[in-house]
Amino acid sequence: DPGKYVVVNAATPTFSGNLDLGAGSTLQLGWTTVVPTAYNALGTAGTTTITMGAGSTITTRNGGSPVFPAITLTGNATINFGNSTQAPAQADFNHAITGPHTLTLTSNGQGTQPLIELKAANSFSALVIQDIGGRGNPADTFRANVAGSLGNGNVTVIGASAAARSPQIRFSASNAMADSGILFLNGLGPTATGADRLVMDNGVTDTIAGLYLSNVKQISGVYTKAGIGSAFMGTGTGVLTVGASPTVYWDIDDSTPGAGGTAPAGTWDALTANWSPAQAGDAAASTWAAGQ
Secondary structure: OOEEEEEOOOOOOOOOOOEEEOOOEEEEEOOOOOOHHHHHHHOOOOOOEEEEOOOOEEEEOOOOOOEEOEEEEOOOEEEEEOOOOOOOOOOEEOOOEEOOOEEEEEOOOOOOOOOEEEOOOOOOOEEEEEOOOOOOOOOOOEEEOOOOOOOOOOEEEEOOOOOOOOOOEEEOOOOOOOOOOEEEEOOOOOOOOOOOOEEEOOOOEEEEOEEEEOOEEOOOEEEOOOOOOOOOEOOOOOEEEEOOOOOOEEOOOOOOOOOOOOOOOOOOOOOOOOEEOOOOOOOOOEOOOOOO
């Protein structure tokens, strides 16, 4: 039923049944001190299924390292890590989160930012990651560890404000995000420089439909830390391909802004290396590739 239920008892027993959070209800685990056994109220990972109704919330004011059971969404729902003065929990989602709804993961906890890991393929329709930690610790905050772990749609990262620190999202497995999904990276990452908003681990590849940085649409193309992703990607040699076909620009000299001066002249065909991935006209050009 709608209402707030707080679990603070150190003697909270384990159970293996299912847990149903009705529409608008809140389950809070912990209060002013860390009580690891409060997480027993979630049930048993691998056995329990938590059903979350529209507008329901699980909030952890408890720190610790909980492993969440499977979750079924019957409406848009929120899981909050950290509340008030308690350090955020470092949570593992080892079991699937299903249901065609939006899942929001958020935190306003103090202290060391959490490490949240998705370790199962999920089918939620959209994911919002809002201000998970991001208070000075440059370590990754949110990790997608298996293919399909970021769900079936868009992924949006939000900081406290456009100029504030924001969570880092780390792709630790190929094809973590849906090909049809759009990635929105708002805020300036955990170090507030903007240069570590996204990490693609070594050997990881993913293709998505679109990319926005601080609400500005980015060109289609192949993004790496060493290439056109250098301004927002952290350490890692993985590759993020944005759009089914990359956007390229006619450019005759690779250096002069624009296509090569105020009155550029040159060859416009598929065989001449006059096609640049940079709209500014200052990157190495190549020949035309089918589909561009």
